[in-house]
Amino acid sequence: MPFVRIDAIRADEKRLEAVGRAVHDALVEAVGIPQDDLFQVLTSHDGSQRVLRYGTFPAMDRDDDIVFVAITMRSGRTAEQKQALYRRIAELAQEYAGTEPRNVLVTITENEPIDWSFGDGVAQYAEAAPH
Amino acid sequence: MPFVRIDAIRADEKRLEAVGRAVHDALVEAVGIPQDDLFQVLTSHDGSQRVLRYGTFPAMDRDDDIVFVAITMRSGRTAEQKQALYRRIAELAQEYAGTEPRNVLVTITENEPIDWSFGDGVAQYAEAAPH
Amino acid sequence: MPFVRIDAIRADEKRLEAVGRAVHDALVEAVGIPQDDLFQVLTSHDGSQRVLRYGTFPAMDRDDDIVFVAITMRSGRTAEQKQALYRRIAELAQEYAGTEPRNVLVTITENEPIDWSFGDGVAQYAEAAPH
Numbered sequence: 596m597p598f599v600r601i602d603a604i605r606a607d608e609k610r611l612e613a614v615g616r617a618v619h620d621a622l623v624e625a626v627g628i629p630q631d632d633l634f635q636v637l638t639s640h641d642g643s644q645r646v647l648r649y650g651t652f653p654a655m656d657r658d659d660d661i662v663f664v665a666i667t668m669r670s671g672r673t674a675e676q677k678q679a680l681y682r683r684i685a686e687l688a689q690e691y692a693g694t695e696p697r698n699v700l701v702t703i704t705e706n707e708p709i710d711w712s713f714g715d716g717v718a719q720y721a722e723a724a725p726h
Numbered sequence: 727m728p729f730v731r732i733d734a735i736r737a738d739e740k741r742l743e744a745v746g747r748a749v750h751d752a753l754v755e756a757v758g759i760p761q762d763d764l765f766q767v768l769t770s771h772d773g774s775q776r777v778l779r780y781g782t783f784p785a786m787d788r789d790d791d792i793v794f795v796a797i798t799m800r801s802g803r804t805a806e807q808k809q810a811l812y813r814r815i816a817e818l819a820q821e822y823a824g825t826e827p828r829n830v831l832v833t834i835t836e837n838e839p840i841d842w843s844f845g846d847g848v849a850q851y852a853e854a855a856p857h
Numbered sequence: 858m859p860f861v862r863i864d865a866i867r868a869d870e871k872r873l874e875a876v877g878r879a880v881h882d883a884l885v886e887a888v889g890i891p892q893d894d895l896f897q898v899l900t901s902h903d904g905s906q907r908v909l910r911y912g913t914f915p916a917m918d919r920d921d922d923i924v925f926v927a928i929t930m931r932s933g934r935t936a937e938q939k940q941a942l943y944r945r946i947a948e949l950a951q952e953y954a955g956t957e958p959r960n961v962l963v964t965i966t967e968n969e970p971i972d973w974s975f976g977d978g979v980a981q982y983a984e985a986a987p988h
Contacts, residue, residue: 638775638777645898648881650896682979710834714829716815718808721809768909847948847958
């Protein structure tokens with residue numbers, strides 16, 4: 596279910612894959628997402644037609660290794676789960692891709708079970724949960 | 727009002743346009759969106775600088791014809807409307823672009839009328855509905 | 858905190874930067890975002906692998922100078938603040954990039970403080986505000 600967009604700067608395919616894997620493994624470990632519940636859009640920005648801009652808020656020393664991770668998922672995760680998720684993404688991004696924790700920005704947007712169709716033109720969560 | 731991002735893999739301009747048209751026509755038919763209420767970002771991913779990753783959840787046999795459709799729209803649509811929308815997107819994506827229903831992932835994110843400015847620096851829905 | 862995606866058509870680096878700066882300055886002026894609280898993804902679409910499609914809703918005469926601005930930010934801004942934001946984005950996009958107000962579409966998606974990690978694997982807003 597999580598739908599994830601990841602944006603990085605001048606990252607090759609291998610680095611994109613490593614960061615994507617870090618985010619997915621963190622979702623599996625920290626939030627209990629099924630292993631095969633993987634939907635990611637990974638984009639490397641060339642600095643001319645595709646550009647990332649970033650500041651230092653809140654007193655964070657970032658550089659061009661920056662990674663933006665935007666996660667859309669169903670509501671219902673607790674604050675503790677989200678905090679564990681951020682921690683684990685930062686750890687695994689460093690382990691898999693060498694990205695320092697200061698360079699990992701994560702933002703979550705939530706929606707509801709009815710807001711997902713995984714294929715076949717069906718709202719699978721609505722079918723599964725009859726309420 | 728719907729703002730739609732569509733991501734596909736190695737799709738040419740014609741296929742992107744066909745998928746975009748499928749999603750828009752489905753929004754018009756199933757949710758009552760005006761015909762001219764069209765705002766889409768369509769991206770073809772080359773597999774190196776722009777990459778899509780996907781799994782099999784929930785027991786769905788996908789391949790590189792996969793299409794991610796992310797719709798932002800105002801809240802207020804019923805579950806039945808959303809289900810009709812998913813069904814119609816799947817039907818029209820197959821009809822217009824040859825994309826099989828198993829390869830169409832749709833996710834919806836909702837916001838409110840005040841969250842839209844269609845131009846001229848104005849929140850048109852807020853002006854129209856004085857609540 | 859705002860995380861902003863900006864999409865334009867055949868825009869060079871200079872124009873992307875000008876539009877990005879317009880949006881950021883408007884956020885600072887109209888909504889009180891800190892100057893260094895800048896996180897933007899700017900994409901120029903070539904019309905073949907990356908395509909924008911747009912209609913005329915609601916009676917707006919757009920052309921290929923169109924700019925889509927999608928802002929994710931914490932909930933809590935008032936209708937008045939959002940209206941001031943739209944107005945200021947339109948003004949500054951014209952001033953900095955020559956983009957006419959009719960060509961500026963803005964949409965806002967809101968989330969909560971816990972939905973942000975600015976780096977170091979931490980949910981900074983959750984730490985700062987012990988609710």
